Amino acid sequence: MAAVFSNLSSVWIPSQFGNSRRFFFKSCARPRLFDKRIFAVKVRASSTAVVEAKPPTEPIVVENEVSSSKSILACPICYESLTLIGNRVLSVESAAGSTLQCNTCKKSFYGNQTHYDMTVSSGAKDYGAPMPPSTEIFRFPLISFLYERGWRQSFSIWGGFPGPEKEFELMRDFLKPALDGNIVDASCGSGLISRLFAQSGLFSLVIALDYSENMLRQCYEFIKQEETFPKENLTLVRADISRLPFVSSSVDAVHAGAALHCWPSPSTAVAEISRVLRPGGVFVATTYILDGPFAFVPFLRRQRQNIAAISGSHIFLSERELQDLCTACGLVGFTSIRNGPFVMISASKSI
Ligand SMILES: C[S@@+](CC[C@H](N)C(=O)[O-])C[C@H]1O[C@@H](n2cnc3c(N)ncnc32)[C@H](O)[C@@H]1O
Numbered sequence: 001m002a003a004v005f006s007n008l009s010s011v012w013i014p015s016q017f018g019n020s021r022r023f024f025f026k027s028c029a030r031p032r033l034f035d036k037r038i039f040a041v042k043v044r045a046s047s048t049a050v051v052e053a054k055p056p057t058e059p060i061v062v063e064n065e066v067s068s069s070k071s072i073l074a075c076p077i078c079y080e081s082l083t084l085i086g087n088r089v090l091s092v093e094s095a096a097g098s099t100l101q102c103n104t105c106k107k108s109f110y111g112n113q114t115h116y117d118m119t120v121s122s123g124a125k126d127y128g129a130p131m132p133p134s135t136e137i138f139r140f141p142l143i144s145f146l147y148e149r150g151w152r153q154s155f156s157i158w159g160g161f162p163g164p165e166k167e168f169e170l171m172r173d174f175l176k177p178a179l180d181g182n183i184v185d186a187s188c189g190s191g192l193i194s195r196l197f198a199q200s201g202l203f204s205l206v207i208a209l210d211y212s213e214n215m216l217r218q219c220y221e222f223i224k225q226e227e228t229f230p231k232e233n234l235t236l237v238r239a240d241i242s243r244l245p246f247v248s249s250s251v252d253a254v255h256a257g258a259a260l261h262c263w264p265s266p267s268t269a270v271a272e273i274s275r276v277l278r279p280g281g282v283f284v285a286t287t288y289i290l291d292g293p294f295a296f297v298p299f300l301r302r303q304r305q306n307i308a309a310i311s312g313s314h315i316f317l318s319e320r321e322l323q324d325l326c327t328a329c330g331l332v333g334f335t336s337i338r339n340g341p342f343v344m345i346s347a348s349k350s351i
């Protein structure tokens with residue numbers, strides 16, 4: 001059910017560094033004691049009604065069938081798993097000098113200073129895959145430089161986006177089945193939310209994935225600037241959302257912030273996400289929606305499809321269409337949180 005709230009300035013979420021609380025997880029042979037930061041969300045639904053979600057007082061036992069963390073990368077051509085040559089572990093620091101080799105296709109995927117290039121055409125000398133404007137624009141160095149220096153912040157002003165920290169707080173409940181497991185931040189941009197995932201300590205592996213090499217470089221720059229950043233559980237990967245380099249049913253959670261409307265084909269992308277999610281794995285995404293005439297009036301709907309075909313942008317999808325898209329791709333339990341044009345959706349891979 002959608003929780004609709006009209007004014008985001010009235011959403012109050014205490015700092016993630018507030019109180020701390022203990023949760024038990026039954027993922028291993030014996031229950032593991034896990035420290036999870038407490039968060040309470042207070043949503044002012046209108047000027048007269050206040051909805052308050054308080055954390056439960058009893059410890060929560062989560063049936064947490066998380067995947068083994070480091071074996072999820074696969075060849076984007078045949079989806080077979082890869083052999084890592086060079087370094088023994090994947091991490092943001094070990095990409096340079098490492099190679100991932102597919103024993104079936106005999107293709108190698110190389111790591112550079114900042115990331116692994118896992119696009120299908122990586123290594124091609126003459127061929128360059130053309131992408132629609134909504135993908136290509138983010139490959140410009142200037143755009144990736146500006147992204148966290150005003151561009152992303154503008155989403156809050158005109159799009160109702162709460163901002164990275166609050167978005168993370170809002171999605172934490174949705175991500176419970178993936179705690180202590182792996183998470184892919186798909187279309188991570190400059191990694192503003194991937195970095196929060198890594199710093200939270202809630203996941204054993206965070207993969208920040210984007211098609212833009214410059215966004216990944218920018219992410220690396222931000223990480224480098226923080227001396228105490230936990231680099232060992234984060235890996236940066238360049239890949240197309242429509243051809244994800246992960247073994248089927250190996251991923252515990254996929255997050256896609258402010259990205260679905262930029263994807264060349266949301267249906268191919270969500271189908272790929274569904275393929276890589278393990279049963280019970282979670283998909284959480286934020287995007288813009290526009291309910292109303294664009295969704296219902298056939299003429300306007302056609303115009304919207306024309307705009308999407310030219311620009312590659314699917315910015316005017318309605319909530320009903322997003323739910324339909326998830327269901328069509330085998331995801332269940334659709335839930336949403338809305339604030340004007342902003343929506344956070346969540347759905348899981350059926351068990
Ligand atoms: C508006 S940014 C969102 C960045 C970040 N997730 C956030 O929450 O702000 C959209 C991102 O989608 C990425 N993107 C666009 N097309 C893509 C594709 N085909 N495959 C993977 N990423 C893509 C862009 O490179 C860009 O970084």
